[in-house]
Amino acid sequence: MFSNTFPDQTAISQMVARMLLEIEAVHFRAEQPFTFTSGLASPVYIDCRKLISYPRVRAAIMDFAASIIFRNVGFEQFDAVAGGETAGIPFAAWLAERMGLPMQYVRKKPKGFGRDAQIEGALNEGARVLLVEDLTTDGGSKIKFAEAVARTGAQVTDTFAVFYYDIFPDTPKRLEAAGMRLHHLATWWDVLAVCKEENRFSPETIAEVEKFLNAPTEWSANHGGISELPQ
Amino acid sequence: MNAQPAPFADVRAQDHALAARLFDDVARLSPDVEGVSRPAFSEIETRTLKYLEDVAKAEGLAVWYDAGCNALFSLPEDRDAERFVVVGSHVDSVPFGGNFDGLAGVVAGLICLIRARREGRRFAKPVHVLAMRGEESAWFGPCYIGSKALTGTLAKPEIEARHKGDGRTLEAHMADIGLPVEDIRAGKPLMDVNRIEAYLELHIEQGPLLIGKNIPAAAVSGIRGNIRYRSITCHGEAGHSGAVPKAYRRDPVLAMADLLVRLDESWTTILNKGDDLVLTSGIVATDPEKHAMSRIPDSVSFSLDMRSQKPETLDDMRALLKSEIKEIERDRRVRFELGEELRVEPALCDKGLVAGLEEAMRQVGQEPFVMPSGGGHDAAVFAAAGVPSAMVFVRNRNGSHNPQEAMEIDDFLAGVDILSAFLARAE
Numbered sequence: 001m002f003s004n005t006f007p008d009q010t011a012i013s014q015m016v017a018r019m020l021l022e023i024e025a026v027h028f029r030a031e032q033p034f035t036f037t038s039g040l041a042s043p044v045y046i047d048c049r050k051l052i053s054y055p056r057v058r059a060a061i062m063d064f065a066a067s068i069i070f071r072n073v074g075f076e077q078f079d080a081v082a083g084g085e086t087a088g089i090p091f092a093a094w095l096a097e098r099m100g101l102p103m104q105y106v107r108k109k110p111k112g113f114g115r116d117a118q119i120e121g122a123l124n125e126g127a128r129v130l131l132v133e134d135l136t137t138d139g140g141s142k143i144k145f146a147e148a149v150a151r152t153g154a155q156v157t158d159t160f161a162v163f164y165y166d167i168f169p170d171t172p173k174r175l176e177a178a179g180m181r182l183h184h185l186a187t188w189w190d191v192l193a194v195c196k197e198e199n200r201f202s203p204e205t206i207a208e209v210e211k212f213l214n215a216p217t218e219w220s221a222n223h224g225g226i227s228e229l230p231q
Numbered sequence: 232m233n234a235q236p237a238p239f240a241d242v243r244a245q246d247h248a249l250a251a252r253l254f255d256d257v258a259r260l261s262p263d264v265e266g267v268s269r270p271a272f273s274e275i276e277t278r279t280l281k282y283l284e285d286v287a288k289a290e291g292l293a294v295w296y297d298a299g300c301n302a303l304f305s306l307p308e309d310r311d312a313e314r315f316v317v318v319g320s321h322v323d324s325v326p327f328g329g330n331f332d333g334l335a336g337v338v339a340g341l342i343c344l345i346r347a348r349r350e351g352r353r354f355a356k357p358v359h360v361l362a363m364r365g366e367e368s369a370w371f372g373p374c375y376i377g378s379k380a381l382t383g384t385l386a387k388p389e390i391e392a393r394h395k396g397d398g399r400t401l402e403a404h405m406a407d408i409g410l411p412v413e414d415i416r417a418g419k420p421l422m423d424v425n426r427i428e429a430y431l432e433l434h435i436e437q438g439p440l441l442i443g444k445n446i447p448a449a450a451v452s453g454i455r456g457n458i459r460y461r462s463i464t465c466h467g468e469a470g471h472s473g474a475v476p477k478a479y480r481r482d483p484v485l486a487m488a489d490l491l492v493r494l495d496e497s498w499t500t501i502l503n504k505g506d507d508l509v510l511t512s513g514i515v516a517t518d519p520e521k522h523a524m525s526r527i528p529d530s531v532s533f534s535l536d537m538r539s540q541k542p543e544t545l546d547d548m549r550a551l552l553k554s555e556i557k558e559i560e561r562d563r564r565v566r567f568e569l570g571e572e573l574r575v576e577p578a579l580c581d582k583g584l585v586a587g588l589e590e591a592m593r594q595v596g597q598e599p600f601v602m603p604s605g606g607g608h609d610a611a612v613f614a615a616a617g618v619p620s621a622m623v624f625v626r627n628r629n630g631s632h633n634p635q636e637a638m639e640i641d642d643f644l645a646g647v648d649i650l651s652a653f654l655a656r657a658e
Contacts, residue, residue, distance in 0.1 A: 027505075035502035045505065224602055227443040 005063070006071055012064045016162070016186040017194040019057045025050045026191055028201050030208035033223045036137065041225025043205075043212050044188065048134035048163050052090045061185065062091070065160060066098040068183050069130065073158055079127040080154070082106050082119075084145045088133035091162065095132055106131070106145045118148035125153035136161040136182060138229060139171045143178045156180055163187070167216050168229065188213050243644070246342060250640050250647075253338045256282060257322075258330045266634025269324040270396075271365035271376060272404040279322045280362055283337065290345045297361075298421040299380050300408050304344055304360040312357035316654065317430045317618075318343065319609060321366035321377060328367075329636030331435045335625065335643060337362040339433040342644075343651045354654045356428055364408075366609055369632075370394055371401045372461060373573070378609040380410065382616040383420035388571070390416055429584055430613035430620040431653070433646050435638050437606040441626035447645035449600040450588035451622035454611040455507070455538040456577030458545050460569055462514075462532050465490075467565045469521075469529035483531045484517065486565040493555045494548075507540040508548065509605060540577050540603055578611035581619035588621055591652040597645060606631070623649055 007015075020026050025047045027034070033041040051058050083092025083105040096103035104121030111117055123129070129149050131142060136159075146156035157180065164184035165171075175182050192209065195201055201209075212219040221227035260278055261269040269275050280302040284294045293310040295303050309315065320336020340360030347354060365376035373379075373389035390402045390412070406412050414421065441449060467483035494510060501508050514534040522528055537548045549572075556567045589599035604622060614620040625646040628637040 029505060032505055034505040037499050037503065045503065221440075221444050222600070224440060 006067045007064065009068070012068070013186045013190040014194060016061065016064065017190040019051075019054075019061070020046065020048075020163070020186070020191060021194060021200060023050050023054050023057060028205050028209050030205055033220075033225065035225060038138075038140075038230060039220075039226040040216065040229065041220040041223040042216065043208050043219070043223075046135065046163060046191075049087050051134070051162065058094065061162060062094040062098055064185050065091075065095055065162070065183075068185065069095075069099070069158070069160060072183055073181070077128060077157070078130045080104060080123060081130045081132060082121075082123070082145070082149060082156070084108075084131060084133040084141060087135075088131075091134060092132040095130070095160070099130075101130075104129075106148050108141075108144075110148075116152045119152055123149070123152050123154050127154040129154050129156045131156045131159040131180070133159070133161050135163040135165070136171065136184065137165050138168045139174045139178075139182070142175060142180065142182075146178055146180060158183060160184070167213050242346075246346070246644055246647070247640055249345065250338060250342060250643060253283075253286065253341070254330055254334065254640075257334055261324070263327050263634075266327045267324050267330050268326045268328060269322060270326075271323040271367060271370040272401070272408055272410075273323075276323050276364050277408065279334075280364075283322075283341065283362055287341060287344070291348055292341075292344055297381070298411055298414070299364070299377060300410055301364055301377060301381070302362040304341060304362070305358060306344060306348060306353065308353070309357035309359070312359075314426050314428050315357040315359045316354070316428045317359050317361050317613075318432070318650065318654070319361035319363060319378075319430060319613075320432050320434065321363040321609060323365055323367050323370075323377075325367050325369040325632045327634060329435075329631055329634055331627065331636055331638045331643075332437075332631040333366060333434075335435055335638060335646075336433045339623075339643070339647045339650055342647050343654055346651060352655070355656055356654075358654055363609060370396075371404075373401070374575070374607055375609055375612045376401065378612040380405075380415045381421045382424060382612055383415075383418045384612065384616070385415055385418075387416070424613070424616045424618055427613070427618045429581070430610060430618045431584070431622070431650065432608055432610045432620075433623040433625065433650055434604075434606075434608055435627035435631055435636060436602075436624040437627070437631040439630075440602055441624065442628060444600065446598055446600055447626050447639075447642035448592075448597065448649055449602045449624045450585050450592070450649075451580055451604045451610075451624055452585060452601045453540050453580055454578040454604045454608055454614070454622070455509070455540050455606075456542060456545060456575050456611070457536060457538040457573075457607065458549055459537075459573045460535045460571070461573070462570050463535055464530055464532045464568045464570065465565055466530045466568070467528070467563075470527040472525040472527055475527060480527060481564045482527050483565050484528055486559050486563045486567075487515070487531050487533055489559050489563065490552075490555055490567075493559075494552065497551060501544070506544050507603065508537065508544055509539075510535065510537040510548075512536075538605070538607075542577055545574070545577070575607060575611060576615060578614035578620065580610070580614070580621040584619055584621035587656075588623060588649060588653055591649045591656070594652045594656075595645070595648040597649065 027045040030043040034045040080102045081096035083089040089105050107118045159180045160183045166187035261267045287294045287304045293307045318340035321333040363377035368374035371392040379385040465483040467481035512533045517528040592599040610620045626642045629635040
């Protein structure tokens with residue numbers, strides 16, 4: 001169960017950024033870009049799934065997650081914690097355990113038909129659901145998962161991601177329009193700050209990364225990726 | 232727009248008219264039901280070269296043919312140069328093709344020569360413009376036939392490949408035109424590649440990047456290689472679509488779909504991790520003699536074309552293809568036959584030449600931009616033969632290999648400007 005400490009959000013963000021760098025979940029590479037599923041070319045890549053393999057890191061992360069949600073939303077505001085397939089599932093399980101709540105997971109595609117064809121686990125009508133994923137890029141997958149939950153008669157009111165890109169200005173508005181508040185532990189800006197402070201990566205690499213973070217679609221278009229995000 | 236000085240505007244208008252005339256005339260020589268059709272090693276291809284020969288001669292250029300029956304053009308004083316830069320491309324097209332794929336590169340080279348001739352300029356190094364035959368794989372199966380013949384790298388199965396229309400071999404078609412098929416079969420190069428300082432090729436872009444970025448032209452960093460299977464067959468078991476329960480089925484179509492979805496999912500991950508890959512099954516067919524809506528087919532055939540900038544990624548994909556096939560064969564009780572595998576190595580453009588092209592872009596007032604090439608080009612064959620090679624891409628709407636390809640002459644001339652500036656100062 002949750003250890004009941006409530007560190008300051010800035011301290012959490014900085015520590016999580018350090019953890020991600022420590023376990024080498026963060027990759028910067030400007031000369032040969034990564035391509036996101038949307039087609040966006042990027043010099044940054046993060047693999048949050050790696051977190052599950054480091055017990056001390058993941059325990060701290062899940063404690064931070066519970067503290068942020070209790071503090072920002074309240075202690076008695078949820079009836080269930082649902083993980084988004086695939087990477088969200090382990091995080092949802094640990095968080096459900098800490099929060100003392102039932103757990104489900106939401107499939108990317110329905111299996112068969114029926115209004116709960118996309119949900120595994122029992123979910124009650126009218127339940128207030130916390131949706132969990134490892135990361136949020138532009139919020140697109142959160143919205144699809146929340147729609148699947150809504151089809152069962154439950155409602156995603158809040159969503160949690162360990163990592164939030166925070167580089168697409170429309171994301172908070174999109175999530176808000178879909179009826180969700182977003183909670184997260186760290187962003188690219190936190191990782192960038194730690195990298196600069198600790199002189200990780202070359203100045204040229206950092207400069208390129210900053211260019212991307214400030215104008216992602218422009219950087220993408222200049223490096224062989226798409227020039228606008230699909231709506 | 233700032234007003235340009237009159238002489239420049241005149242020259243521009245002249246170039247514009249010349250380019251438009253050449254493209255229109257060649258299109259008229261090679262009409263198809265829709266678009267153009269200039270089959271590899273055909274009479275139409277020969278006629279196209281002859282037309283270009285007449286245009287070049289009228290401009291006072293030297294014209295000759297090499298052993299591969301490709302046309303060459305130069306300033307008269309550069310005809311016998313010991314070493315030279317080659318500006319090359321091909322004049323053949325796919326059926327129902329667009330007019331600019333290939334031809335644009337030849338016309339670009341010619342305009343560079345004609346400009347120099349009219350202005351009484353010479354190039355930093357002698358330039359030979361090479362108008363090649365037979366680049367498109369649509370007619371015989373193998374690609375880059377003309378340049379492979381020149382460099383002595385046309386493989387035996389390739390020379391024996393059969394024409395999709397008349398079923399005669401490539402060798403027979405080449406012999407008709409007068410190519411030395413014995414030498415080609417023996418892998419004897421038809422030209423001395425050591426005399427080539429550099430190989431340059433202008434081509435229309437076949438993807439959407441330059442449209443997206445809104446610039447007329449770019450330099451190319453490298454050309455994807457490929458592994459291709461013309462026909463993979465998956466064998467299952469025929470049955471009645473209503474009568475056979477799922478557990479008793481050995482459905483080759485679902486097995487193929489399973490394989491393609493697995494490859495598609497790995498593709499996403501490979502891109503996420505920063506590697507380069509594209510893959511396509513352009514031909515998919517059950518046997519029309521036997522197939523029916525209510526019949527579980529006994530087999531399905533499909534093509535697979537996997538391309539990457541990196542040879543390791545091609546190796547990995549081949550290994551992945553084989554391991555996924557093994558798993559699907561076990562799960563679904565089917566059997567895959569891969570058939571013949573064709574492979575072309577990825578080619579990297581020469582760093583010095585790319586930097587030179589970037590400099591040329593700056594010089595002509597264009598933002599330097601470098602991008603990879605998705606499609607394959609003769610430049611890959613020259614690069615593989617050890618010739619420093621590079622390319623210029625010109626913005627083009629609607630892709631290529633179709634009549635809707637749409638290159639603006641102004642964009643084409645922007646590409647020619649880059650090429651021309653580069654040739655004037657080539658180090």
